[in-house]
Amino acid sequence: MKKEKVIPIDSLDLVDLYIRVSTTEQALEGYSVAEQEHRLRQYCAAMGHRIHKVHIDAGFSGASLDRPGIKETIKDVQKHLIRRVIVWKLDRLSRSQKDTLIMLEDVFLENGCDFISMMESFDTSTSFGRAIVGILAAFAQLERENIKERTMMGRQARLAKGHYNGSRPPLGYSFIPGSNDLQVDPYQAAIVREIFKLFLSGISINAIARKMEEKYPTVRTWNNTMIRRTLKNPVYIGKVNDNGILRDGIHEPLISEIDFQMANAILVHNSKIKKQSCRSRSLLTGLLYCGDCGARMHPRRIARGYPLRRYVCYSVSRTSKSMIKSDHCTNRLHPYTQEELEQIIIDEIKKLAADEDYISEVIRNSSAEAPADDTELFQERIEELNRQTDKLLNLYQIGAIELDQIQERLAALKQERESLTAAMKESQTKTDINMDHLKIMSYASAFQVALESGDPEYTNSIIRLLIDKIVVLNEDIEIHWTFC
Known part of the structure; x- marks a missing residue:
């Protein structure tokens, strides 16, 4: 009870x-x-x-x-x-x-x-x-x-019209009294521009955070995350983020779009190469591709006890199963040692720093050689692979061929189709960075300074702003520049 x-x-x-x-x-x-x-x-x-x-x-x-x-x-x-x-x-x-x-x-x-x-x-x-x-x-x-x-409806309507909708203004701005709209804070805006300038000049995020803490200790709590968030915030180029969709904002931008794109390209490249390029003795690791099978290339000793090294295709060295692209790659005969190949690339970048006419020639040649539409070529080949697959399956369904006779061919078609789909997606999502001649020359000059300073992180960041990839087939070297 x-x-x-x-x-x-x-x-x-x-x-x-x-x-x-x-x-x-x-x-x-x-x-x-x-x-x-x-x-x-x-x-x-x-x-x-x-x-x-x-x-x-x-x-x-x-x-x-x-x-x-x-x-x-x-x-x-x-x-x-x-x-x-x-x-x-x-x-x-x-x-x-x-x-x-x-x-x-x-x-x-x-x-x-x-x-x-x-x-x-x-x-x-x-x-x-x-x-x-x-x-x-x-x-x-x-x-x-x-x-x-x-x-929620009010928030979405505000974003669609370009209004900022955060509860706290980002660094560089303050709220207009009586609203959540942004106005430039001159003092903080100068700090934001300084952060981008330092990062684009090659200063690491760690060093920038320390510098901000020394100069502006009362403005924010400075750390790596704060600096990285600032560099990635599209509000500084006049955009507002509407659930992943960038819309034109009504506020004044603080940074040019080209500087913002460059900063984020460096962040992406640094993320990709952090575990390999920055810790590697190789200048070109992550940039070199085999011109025969398409696999990446990496440095290896020419022979045991021999000091010289060459860049070798993974399909040839077979040191990593996941990196092998072909069992019959013929790219075994290029004559360049690691040092010689790297010097060739360094010399090409030095030309960019010294000769504006050479930049125009590179762009003109690359435009003439580039296919009209990579995506269209990918799609045409994928459609052809689908037709071949359908034909084999139709033959099996009418009893004209046994399943074990086509299984190997079907697997090969599937593997090629998946590779093409991945390549097409990478091509479509690759950051498009348009640089004028002066910008190209300034980055080429910065590369030389970085090389002389012996800073591998800075050197790798700059070279990847200029070069997308390098294709090597025996004696032929083809440089794919990011600005072409």
Whole structure:
């Protein structure tokens, strides 16, 4: 038999008043703390209730019970210090149906405490009042969902029009008073431009973070993540991010698009080569491809105990099964040692730094040799592979050929189709960086400085801004420049 709760005699007419208001409600709907308290005190005076405490949650949402005021109210109920809890409206207690019912059943009624909502004119001392609470709680939750939906729709509409929608302005901006629209903060904007300038000059993210901490310790908490987030934030080129879609913003950009693209290209390249190029003795690791089978090339000793090394195709060296592209690669005869091949590439980059006419010639030759549309060529070959596959399957279905006779051919067609699909996707998503001649010459000059400084990370970052890949077939070397 359930033990009845013992209510102290002196608490029989004591009540707690609970008041909650969010900033939006106070501003738009007049649910101010003072207004609620005034009305509740008038109600208690009319009904002869003595007020024990007034618990207030100002600026808190009703979506959860994680509020200091409601927690203190619950403590008073559980200690049997009061007989009633009174609110102005039900949704002041909670906008969650589940939380409302839990409070009603497991807190108030469990401890012999009644709950009264003044505006809805009911209390839980009657069975009808308890039923009404459940119904109204459902409507309170419905209103909460509607508010959430309206908020989301408003956010999407603002983004579509180019308005910034964050709760805090990014570095370099402040909010225009009375709105969430951005205006340039001249002091912070200069810091953002300095970060991009340092990064594009070859300074590492670690070094930039240390420098910012020394110069501007009170502006932000500086670390690698902060610097990287700044470099990747499209707001600095006048964009707003709408669930992955970049839209033109109405705010003023701080960085040119070319500098932003360059910075992010360096970040992408650094990420790809972090485990191999920066720790490798090879200048060209990750850039070299076999002109026969398409596999990557890597440096290996010419013979055991022999100091010289050559770049060798993985299909020839067979040191990594996952990197092998063919069992019959013929690219075995190129005469260049590692040092000689790297010097050839270095000399080509030096020409870019010294001769603007040479840059024009490179671009002109590359344009003449490039296929009209790589994507179209990929698609044509994939369609041809699909036709061959369909033909083999049709022959099998009509009984003209056995399955074991075509399985090997089907597997080969599938492997080629998957390789082409991956290559087409890589071609379509590759960052398109358009550089003018002066920009090309400046990066070529920076490469020479990096090479002389002996900084492998800086050197690898710069060379990958200029070269997309290098194809080697025996004695032939073909450089694919990023600006062509």
